Amino acid sequence: MYNAESISKVLKGELLQHTGNPEIEHILLDSRKLTFPETSLFIPLVSNRRNAHQYMEEVYEKGVSNFVVSEPLEPGKFPKANIILVKDTMNALHALVAFHRQHFHIPVIGITGSNGKTVVKEWLYQLLEKDYNIVRSPKSYNSQIGVPLSVWQMKPEHTLAIFEAGISQPGEMEHLEKIIRPTIGIFTNIGEAHSEGFLNIRQKINEKLVLFSKSDLLIYSKDYLALNECVNAFHNVVGKKDNHEGGLQLFTWSRKTDADLRIIAVDKNNNQARIDALYKTEPLHITIPFVDEGSIENAIHCWALMIHLGMDQAVIQQRMDQLGNIAMRLELKQGINNCSIINDSYNSDLGSLTIALDFLQQQHQHPTLTVILSDILQSGKSDATLYEEVASLLQQKGINKLIGIGKNIGREKKSFQQITDLKSQFYLTTEEFIQSFNSQDFQHETILLKGARIFEFERIGKLLEQKVHQTILEINLSAVSHNIKQYQALLQPSTKVMAMVKAFSYGSGSFEIANLLQFHGIDYLAVAYADEGVELRRTGITMPIMVMNPEPSSFDAILQWNLEPEIYSLHLLQQFEEEVIISGKTNFPIHIKLDTGMHRLGFEKKDIPELALRLTDNEYLKVKSVFSHLAASEDPSKDLFTKLQGELFFEMSHELQKALGNAVIRHISNSSAILRHPNLQLDMVRLGIGMYGIDSSNEMQLRPVSTLKTTVAQIKHLETGETVGYGGKWVAKGPSVTATVRIGYADGYPRRLSNGVGKMLVRGQLAPVAGIVAMDMLMLDVTHIPDVAEGDEVIVFGEGLPVQQLADWAETIPYEILTGISQRVKRVYFQE
Known part of the structure; x- marks a missing residue:
């Protein structure tokens, strides 16, 4: 058992304040994810951008009484708290969990590599x-923060642990090795993913190999030349050390050369792959229900481990044949009766349930939050203890409705029924629930499907998900978060961020993006028109919202919904002030737009004296910010013009601020200026297209947010001279194959991409548009791509085919492509 006193000794910290010794079970790093305050230890981490010590008061008021801090605190501010002072809270987190790990003497599998870590971990599970009671990393928790949170889950009842580890720069794996301390290692593969922080691929391999410094066994493929050479050099050093009994042993596999497990054939047929191999001259084989190369490689890693564990080959074959897909992300889809569905129906454990509930809370679109939950298998706890904890978790997360499926959760239904605000129903099996299903029972709800794989919750998903057009726009919310952090890393800690969510968040959806931004503590939102802001308010967005194009007809809505208008002329100022006076409000927030050279909207320099006079001592209006718009911040050839814009803005805003007599927020930087003109960051920046993964400089490490995809409706085989599409504009020059796909200009695919100008990805290859783009369909020339079939996925833009490329072909800009995607194209949101 851990308490403040014992943890203080482990960390060699100073126990500044000691008020008792309640048991500590949970580590809390994010104040928004507090679930069990009485048993949580809050460790506020400090980064260049954010200092989590600022949230101590918030979590203390919610019932947390145990803290590890690295900053002196005001005496008496937390009278009922235990407070441990350390030099560095991140180091303290690592030290505490490394100490925890030392108490367990079970096999611990550590997995690293460029790709496949999460799949190998989940398949091994x-x-x-x-055969084992397994503890494993939730989702892909493999970072400097994710790894300690994973290892902290280890309990005496576990008999096997599986953790993945990822690094982004040298020196990080040394910390993770001490925390995981794997007895068995798996190095999945090596590639260029996440290589930005390393000099070359060999440095990256050697850094990752540090994870296995004290391991007994390392499994890897000899087919990666650089990996094999680095492992052998590493083994010559580590394998001969006396730091652990027997040193490091290697278990190799290869499709090309001699190895412990020599792969001699891989035969693919009907969505199955048979893998034949020799192990110690003994012929072996497995069959897996996948044919892609990544899955084959991942399965061989798992096979090698099972052989090492001495498992019977017949058992291995039977289990390999039943491998299932791994849900690498939480998807948010439209459901029946104005519901939203979050599908996480491939596994069920407390760690992943907590992550899914956080996502459910984050996407709180509807008044009712519903969870459909199966039995949680192999928790290592008694059912009574387990489901009491689950019930407490649901209560903490504000869940309104629970549907439990399985005999174990049904036996413990009293744990849920005693929660006043939670309605609950229980079924023995998924089939029983389906037989009683009535679609009218689900209305205006956000529904989380969370089930162990054997419960086949995908059947429930089919009942609840709205049947949609097969052309969809996938929005990666994790990529949005990543891109925000990339820009935040360039800002001073005091610089605020205004996020642009106008034009349906550049085509990505308004509420879903705004809710994510609100969850991440962005300071301001900006919309183009008042009705966009009203819609956000209706769906629960409470953060400040600036309206950039306020119309007099929208003033009532602006005042009613507490939106903040941009004021760009004396006439508009007078009109809005009159509306505020009529409404009886005072000190209503406004934002002053200055024209520094864009010449679109804004006050000019000559207007400042009268503007200042109208705003000074004005009891009805309060200036929240003064801003301007850079016309060409992304263009190096226009840097002088940008510099002049900045100087004029400084001059005009200073004059206005001096007259007002109080400080106001000043902002002029857009996405490209954040990187290219750091001197213009000022008090706030406006983050727009960069948030969605578009970087004109190509210097930012951004991730694409949107993927537009469709499917093949039909295949046509044409003879020489036959034509395709309206007007017969495309003519087959020889025997040809075309694929008709479900997208057209009504979906937002530009008609100017007709006749080979535009291309799409089919089976990983570019296929040109054949003929004229029609309203709902278009044809692709797939003559050069073998085995294209009806139902195949087609990437319009996304990974491998950036939207910038599509914009170049269409002789336009990414903004136009993204904002032009029709609302009939359904959005699917997911979090990795």
Whole structure:
């Protein structure tokens, strides 16, 4: 058992304040994810951008009484708290969990590599769960923060642990090795993913190999030349050390050369792959229900481990044949009766349930939050203890409705029924629920599907999900978060961020993006028109919202919904002030737009004296910010013009601020200026297209947010001279194959991309548009791509085909492509 006193000794910290010794079970790093305050230890981490010590008062008021801090605190501010002072809270987190890990003497599998870590981890769980009580990393928790949170889950009842580890720069794996301390290692593969922080691929391999410094066994493929050479050099050093009994042993596999497990054939047929191999001259084989190369490689890693564990080959074959897909993300889809569906129906454990509930809370679109939950298998706890904890978790997260499926959760239904605001129903099996299903029972709800794989919750998903047009726009919310952090890393800690969510968040959806931004503590939102802001308010967005194009007809809505208008002329100022006076409000927030050279909207320099006179001592209006718009911040050839804009803005805003007599927020930087003109950051920046992964400089490490995809409706085989599409504009020059796909200009695919100008990805290859783009369909020339079939996925833009490329072909800009995607194209949101 841990308490403040014992943790203080582990960390060699100073126990500044000691008020008792309540048991500590949970580590809390994010104040928004507090679930069990009485048993939580809050460790506020400090980064260049954010200091989590500022949230101590918030979590203390919510019932947390145990803290590890690295800053002196005001005496008496937290009278009932235990407070441990350390030099560095991140180091303290690592030290505490490394100490925790030392108490366990079970096999611990550590997985690293460029790709496949999470799949190998989850497949090993599927393959070994009948033989071991397994603790594993939730989702892809493999970072300097994710790894300690994963390892902290280790309990005496566990008999096997599986953790993944990822690094982004040298020196990080040394910390993770001490925390995981794997006895068995798996190095999945090596590639260029996440290589930005390393000099070359060999440095990256050697840094990752540090994870196995004290391991007994390392499994890897000899087919990666650089990896094999680095492992052998590493083994010559580590394998001969006396730091652990026997040193490091290697278990190799290869499709090309001699190895412990020599792959001699891979035969693919009907969505299955048979893998034949020799192990110690003994012929072996497995069959897996996948044919892609990544899955084959991941399965061989798992096979090698099972052989090492001495498992019977017949058991291995039977379990490999039943491997299932791994849900690498939480998807948010439109459901029946104005519901939203979050599908996480491939596994069910407390760690992943907590993550899914956080996502459910974050996307709180509807008044009712519903969870459909199966039995949680192999928790290592008694059912009574387990489901009491689950019930407490649901209560903490504000869940309104629970549907429990399984005999174990049903036996413990009293734990849920005693929660006043939670309606609950229970079914023995998924089939029983489906037989009683009535679509009218689900109205205006956000529904989380969370089930162990054997419960086949995908069947429930089909009942609840709205049947949609097969052309969809996938929005990666994790990529949005990543891109925001990339820009935040360039800002001074005091610089605020205004996020642009106008034009349906550049085509990505308004509420879903705004809710994510609100969850991440962005300071301001900006919309183009008042009705966009009203819609956000209706769906629960409470943060400040600036309206950039306020119309007199919208003043009532602006005042009613507490929106903040941009004021750009004396006439508009007078009109809005009159509306405020009529409404009886005072000190209503406004934002003053200055024209520094864009010449679109804004006060000019000659207007400042009268503007200042009208605003000074004005009891009805309060200036929240003064801003301007850079016309060409992304263009190096226009840097002098940008400099002059900045100087004029400084001059005009200073004059206005001096007259007002109080400080106001000043902002002029857009996405490209954040990187290219750091001197213009000022008090706030406006983050727009960069948030969605578009970087004109190509210097930012941004991730694409949107993927537009469709499917093949039909395949046509044409003879020489046959034509395709309206007007017969495309003519087959020889025997040809075309694929008709479900997208057209009504979906937002530009008609000017007709006749080979535009291209799409089919089976990983570019296929040109054949003929004229029609309203709902278009044809692709797939003559050069073998085995294209009806139902195949087609990427319009996304990974491998950036939207910038599509814009170049269409002789336009990414903004136009993204904002032009029709609302009939359904948006699917997901979090990795």
